Amino acid sequence: MEKKGQILDTFPVAPFRKGTLARDIVVIAASFTFMALFIPLHWAIDFTIFCILVLSFDLLYGFMGRLSFGHVLYYGTGAYVASLMLLHVSRNPFLAIAAGVVVGAVLAILLGFVVLQTDGAPFALINLAFNQIGFWLAASGLQQYTKGEDGLNTPVGKVGFLDFANQPIAFAFLLICLLLVFLLLRIFTLSPYGVTIRSIKENDDRVKFLGYNIFTYKWLTFVLSSTLAAFPGTLFALFYGFVAPTIISPFGNVEVIFAVLIGGAGNLYGAIAGGVVYKLMSNYLATNITRWEMLLGILLLIWVFKFRRGLTGYASEMILRLKRKQAAEV
Amino acid sequence: MLEVSGIDAAYGHAKVLHDVSLKIQQGEMVFVVGRNGAGKTTLLQTISGLMAPTAGRILFGGEEIHGLPAEKLARKGIRFVAQDKKVFSDLTVRSNIELASYATGEDLTQAIGRLTRIYPKFQEFLDRKAGGLSGGQREILLIGRALVGKPRLLLIDEPTEGLAAIVIEDIFRILNEMKREKVSAFIVEQNLSVVSRLADRIYIMKEGKIIKEMADRAEIAKTAELEGYL
Numbered sequence: 001m002e003k004k005g006q007i008l009d010t011f012p013v014a015p016f017r018k019g020t021l022a023r024d025i026v027v028i029a030a031s032f033t034f035m036a037l038f039i040p041l042h043w044a045i046d047f048t049i050f051c052i053l054v055l056s057f058d059l060l061y062g063f064m065g066r067l068s069f070g071h072v073l074y075y076g077t078g079a080y081v082a083s084l085m086l087l088h089v090s091r092n093p094f095l096a097i098a099a100g101v102v103v104g105a106v107l108a109i110l111l112g113f114v115v116l117q118t119d120g121a122p123f124a125l126i127n128l129a130f131n132q133i134g135f136w137l138a139a140s141g142l143q144q145y146t147k148g149e150d151g152l153n154t155p156v157g158k159v160g161f162l163d164f165a166n167q168p169i170a171f172a173f174l175l176i177c178l179l180l181v182f183l184l185l186r187i188f189t190l191s192p193y194g195v196t197i198r199s200i201k202e203n204d205d206r207v208k209f210l211g212y213n214i215f216t217y218k219w220l221t222f223v224l225s226s227t228l229a230a231f232p233g234t235l236f237a238l239f240y241g242f243v244a245p246t247i248i249s250p251f252g253n254v255e256v257i258f259a260v261l262i263g264g265a266g267n268l269y270g271a272i273a274g275g276v277v278y279k280l281m282s283n284y285l286a287t288n289i290t291r292w293e294m295l296l297g298i299l300l301l302i303w304v305f306k307f308r309r310g311l312t313g314y315a316s317e318m319i320l321r322l323k324r325k326q327a328a329e330v
Numbered sequence: 331m332l333e334v335s336g337i338d339a340a341y342g343h344a345k346v347l348h349d350v351s352l353k354i355q356q357g358e359m360v361f362v363v364g365r366n367g368a369g370k371t372t373l374l375q376t377i378s379g380l381m382a383p384t385a386g387r388i389l390f391g392g393e394e395i396h397g398l399p400a401e402k403l404a405r406k407g408i409r410f411v412a413q414d415k416k417v418f419s420d421l422t423v424r425s426n427i428e429l430a431s432y433a434t435g436e437d438l439t440q441a442i443g444r445l446t447r448i449y450p451k452f453q454e455f456l457d458r459k460a461g462g463l464s465g466g467q468r469e470i471l472l473i474g475r476a477l478v479g480k481p482r483l484l485l486i487d488e489p490t491e492g493l494a495a496i497v498i499e500d501i502f503r504i505l506n507e508m509k510r511e512k513v514s515a516f517i518v519e520q521n522l523s524v525v526s527r528l529a530d531r532i533y534i535m536k537e538g539k540i541i542k543e544m545a546d547r548a549e550i551a552k553t554a555e556l557e558g559y560l
Binding site: 202 | 378380399400401404405409410412416418419420421425428429430432433434475
């Protein structure tokens with residue numbers, strides 16, 4: 001029992017326990033499967049791809065505190081490279097995924113050295129500038145390869161059971177991909193590396209005082225986050241069989257940022273919940289209302305102001321209040 | 331161990347430190363006292379690598395450390411505990427220690443064991459966010475974190491500033507423990523009761539200069555005399 005004067009106003013953080021990961025995986029898999037029973041399956045597939053993108057962004061923004069307005073550059077790169085691979089080299093989807101992810105990683109490795117020379121608003125804007133260049137290249141500069149505004153039609157082959165034309169199979173495959181990314185990020189963020197990047201988010205200088213070369217950590221996180229963003233890009237190309245410059249449009253970053261804010265930054269569950277809630281809102285509004293963008297904007301504003309720490313932050317506060325109430329009753 | 335010779339430091343055109351020289355021997359607990367604005371914090375920041383001196387030399391273990399970035403100084407065994415008592419508030423108390431443990435390679439259980447030994451109350455706070463700690467508890471956590479990996483020299487800026495008397499005694503007890511274990515420390519402090527009981531050597535600063543050095547225990551113990559400089 002806590003006494004007054006001690007730390008009453010903090011939410012206890014459960015230490016990492018064996019079995020937690022398995023529980024998380026089962027909960028997410030069950031939730032997505034349950035959700036797929038009530039919405040069109042192609043929506044569920046779209047949500048799953050988007051949630052992987054949001055998870056990748058949460059690593060950079062939520063965990064390390066670096067807001068980028070250029071994250072979809074890597075998503076779009078993954079999509080275009082996978083499409084070009086399918087068109088010109090092989091129809092094997094796994095090769096397309098590998099190519100998209102590798103090129104996304106190489107791009108992040110190179111650009112990381114440039115963008116990480118900055119912080120704060122300049123970091124966000126320099127990423128936006130690179131994203132804009134990527135958009136221009138896709139729409140115009142490299143149109144002999146990308147077919148510009150017309151986009152690329154990508155023929156996807158079957159590999160064994162994996163047939164992207166079969167929606168239930170595609171959904172199962174994408175759900176496994178989501179779970180793998182979640183698992184990877186869960187392990188990373190709970191590791192010493194995760195502790196370090198969360199401390200970099202709070203105060204770079206203090207981390208230096210402990211002997212860390214923080215540039216290395218920032219660069220590694222940027223590369224990992226961007227590479228993970230290229231991955232759902234390849235999945236998009238495989239499922240939809242079509243890629244156009246809109247996929248790499250800087251406006252796409254707004255959706256990802258909103259999703260993270262809705263769910264609660266720096267929480268992997270929050271990223272997934274935020275991704276699903278954002279997509280549900282935008283899809284339902286787009287289906288039922290003509291000028292849906294304005295209403296979505298208003299709804300998002302209300303949400304972000306009402307739940308400043310996102311869904312997960314709100315849930316934590318509720319649990320804390322409940323615990324205080326129980327403690328007061330005792 | 332640490333030898334500072336004739337350093338100057340400035341904020342833009344405003345010169346703050348003037349020809350400051352001092353030394354700290356292995357295992358010594360050295361204090362700097364002086365009025366607000368005397369340049370004590372600037373001196374500590376210059377030694378810790380946060381500010382570059384405009385003149386002079388800083389030798390640590392016979393090696394020039396002037397201009398080295400903070401992370402390199404940390405790897406040489408110099409730890410800096412700043413005045414603002416900022417812990418990693420979003421991390422748990424345990425993770426705050428883990429961070430130092432990973433960087434230094436010291437076993438985490440051992441590091442946490444030391445922290446809970448110097449301040450047993452932390453045992454029940456280990457898995458709580460450090461942001462919820464009181465000012466005194468934060469300071470103790472910062473000192474405990476700085477002690478991870480057996481540092482060669484601790485630089486501490488005003489550890490008792492703004493704390494209640496009961497917490498100051500906790501800090502005193504911890505510093506005293508450090509002194510018994512011969513941890514070398516260079517501490518800026520205004521609380522003369524703490525200084526007079528712990529100091530092996532005192533430097534008194536005024537207007538960016540060291541105006542007096544005291545290394546005689548009998549002289550240091552005379553708090554009333556020290557008060558004249560504050």
